[in-house]
Amino acid sequence: MEPADRRDRDNAQVPATGPEPEAQWLTPEPEPQWLTEAERDAWIPLVGMLIKLPAALDAQLQRDADLSHFEYMVLSRLSEAPGHALRMSDLAILANGSLSRLSHVVTRLERRGWVRRESCPGDGRYTNAVLTDDGWAKVVATAPGHVAAVRQLVVDALSPEQIGQLRDIAQQIMGRVVPGADWLGQLPHPARRLSVSRPPRSA
Numbered sequence: 001m002e003p004a005d006r007r008d009r010d011n012a013q014v015p016a017t018g019p020e021p022e023a024q025w026l027t028p029e030p031e032p033q034w035l036t037e038a039e040r041d042a043w044i045p046l047v048g049m050l051i052k053l054p055a056a057l058d059a060q061l062q063r064d065a066d067l068s069h070f071e072y073m074v075l076s077r078l079s080e081a082p083g084h085a086l087r088m089s090d091l092a093i094l095a096n097g098s099l100s101r102l103s104h105v106v107t108r109l110e111r112r113g114w115v116r117r118e119s120c121p122g123d124g125r126y127t128n129a130v131l132t133d134d135g136w137a138k139v140v141a142t143a144p145g146h147v148a149a150v151r152q153l154v155v156d157a158l159s160p161e162q163i164g165q166l167r168d169i170a171q172q173i174m175g176r177v178v179p180g181a182d183w184l185g186q187l188p189h190p191a192r193r194l195s196v197s198r199p200p201r202s203a
Contacts, residue, residue: 073095074109075138115129115130
C-alpha cells in the first residue's frame, strides 16, 4: 500500500493552466499626457523667458544700483506701503519670497541703512520692516532705471491688448503655482501696485 500522504498528493487536482503571471494582476500605468506641438511651441519660449528675464533684470539692478532684483522688490514694496512699513510676513508675500529669505535680505538692507525692524504697534508678536529715509532715497534713485529695463524687455514688446492678456495669463498660472491666492496682487493690503510704478511722493 502507498502511504496516505502520497495517494493524497497524486490525487490532488493541479490547475491546467498553472498560476496566472503576476503581471496580469498589475494595473498598467497610464500613458503620460505629452505636450502637443502647439503646447510645446508655447512652453519652450516660456522656459527660456523664466531663465533669461530675471537674469537680465537682476543684471541691470546690480550694475546701476548695486541691488539684487529681490532686494529692490523688498524696498519697493515698503515704499508703497502706508507709513513705509509692513509686517515681515506680509512683505515676504508681496516680494514673492520666503520669510527665511526675506529675513536674510532685510539684515543686509539694515546694514546699509535702508531698512530697520521694529515691533508691530498693533500686535507685539509681529515684527515690522520699515523703510528709512535713506531707503526711500534709494528707491527713488533706482526706480527710473528699473522701469526703463522693464519697458525695454517686456512692456514695449507687447501691444496694449497683449499686456492685458499677459496679466490674465500670469495671474492664471500664479494661481496654480501658489494655490490659495497667497501671492502678489491678492494679499488684502493697500500695497498692491507694481514694483515698476513711480514711487509715491513722501508726505
